[in-house]
Amino acid sequence: MTPLEMLRQMLRARAYEARVAALQAQGPFPMTCSSQGQEASAVGVVAALRPEDRILTNHRSAAHLIARGADPARILAEVMGKATGYCQGKSGSLHISVAELGVVLTSTIVGGELSMAPGVALARKMGHEPGITVCFFGDGAACEGIFHESLNLATVWQLPILYVCENNQWQAFVRRQETMLTEHVSAWGAGYGLPCQTVDGNDVQTVRDAARHAVDTIRASGKPYLLETLTYRQRGHYSGDTEAHITAQERAPWLARDPIQRQISRLLGEGTLTEQVLSELQDAVHAEIDAAVRQAHSAPYPAPDALCTDVYA
Ligand SMILES: Cc1ncc(C[n+]2csc(CCOP(=O)(O)OP(=O)(O)O)c2C)c(N)n1
Numbered sequence: 001m002t003p004l005e006m007l008r009q010m011l012r013a014r015a016y017e018a019r020v021a022a023l024q025a026q027g028p029f030p031m032t033c034s035s036q037g038q039e040a041s042a043v044g045v046v047a048a049l050r051p052e053d054r055i056l057t058n059h060r061s062a063a064h065l066i067a068r069g070a071d072p073a074r075i076l077a078e079v080m081g082k083a084t085g086y087c088q089g090k091s092g093s094l095h096i097s098v099a100e101l102g103v104v105l106t107s108t109i110v111g112g113e114l115s116m117a118p119g120v121a122l123a124r125k126m127g128h129e130p131g132i133t134v135c136f137f138g139d140g141a142a143c144e145g146i147f148h149e150s151l152n153l154a155t156v157w158q159l160p161i162l163y164v165c166e167n168n169q170w171q172a173f174v175r176r177q178e179t180m181l182t183e184h185v186s187a188w189g190a191g192y193g194l195p196c197q198t199v200d201g202n203d204v205q206t207v208r209d210a211a212r213h214a215v216d217t218i219r220a221s222g223k224p225y226l227l228e229t230l231t232y233r234q235r236g237h238y239s240g241d242t243e244a245h246i247t248a249q250e251r252a253p254w255l256a257r258d259p260i261q262r263q264i265s266r267l268l269g270e271g272t273l274t275e276q277v278l279s280e281l282q283d284a285v286h287a288e289i290d291a292a293v294r295q296a297h298s299a300p301y302p303a304p305d306a307l308c309t310d311v312y313a
Pocket of ligand 1: 111138139140170172
């Protein structure tokens with residue numbers, strides 16, 4: 001992805017989250033966990049991947065899905081429980097999988113993606129399938145035992161997994177400093193003998209370059225790698241969060257390092273973007289999201305007899 005294309009993908013993800021937040025503010029609308037503020041981490045990592053790679057993600061997944069090429073209309077339809085959603089409206093925002101894009105699962109069980117990534121990678125390795133497995137998780141998930149089991153197993157079994165810890169400073173309503181004495185999750189990963197790197201997760205080009213290096217290393221070695229992206233969740237934990245516990249003082253420096261504004265400033269400064277092109281880009285992504293909302297609203301709910309299809313019982 002070019003730097004401009006990465007900006008476009010971040011704008012799409014931001015426009016999607018802004019619209020979902022507006023719909024939630026207007027009236028009854030299903031709960032979601034916003035990825036606003038974390039777009040550079042999602043887009044930068046996905047930009048380094050190939051179609052044959054697999055992705056496992058967590059509850060804050062919209063930017064991952066959109067960066068991977070998911071259709072916002074089908075994501076929205078899924079969130080709204082409509083039949084045109086990626087899982088026929090049965091998963092909501094917290095369990096989406098998109099098989100055709102290699103998105104194996106979205107886990108709302110914190111650490112669920114960490115428990116499954118070695119299994120996915122092992123199955124693919126045994127089946128001689130090409131591609132690596134990417135596992136996005138938060139710093140809160142890293143504080144669970146499964147993080148350690150997953151990394152240990154992946155190193156012992158030499159599984160080609162890119163672990164991406166999106167360290168967004170919060171774990172639901174708890175500050176990271178209250179549950180971790182180390183500042184960086186990468187410090188823990190090093191203990192398992194896999195290469196680890198911590199990067200500025202609000203700079204999309206830095207993330208893409210680091211992810212490319214990580215992915216190249218994994219493809220060459222067949223072994224896992226841990227990439228930690230330092231970022232910030234610009235909205236509350238979930239859509240019903242009053243955010244009363246978050247101060248403007250805490251947010252300000254992170255908002256000043258907003259990933260989208262930074263990329264816009266960089267590209268304008270370099271001359272690879274003009275105000276005119278930026279305005280056209282903004283109009284196009286908002287038009288896309290407007291159309292997605294219309295499509296999702298007008299889509300039918302699943303028929304009652306679909307209740308027991310595509311589910312385990
Ligand atoms: C096993 C489990 N424990 C607790 C929860 C409730 N919960 C949902 S999100 C969350 C915090 C996760 O923090 P982190 O992994 O840092 O991800 P973030 O929300 O910051 O993106 C918690 C505790 C859950 N869903 N699953």
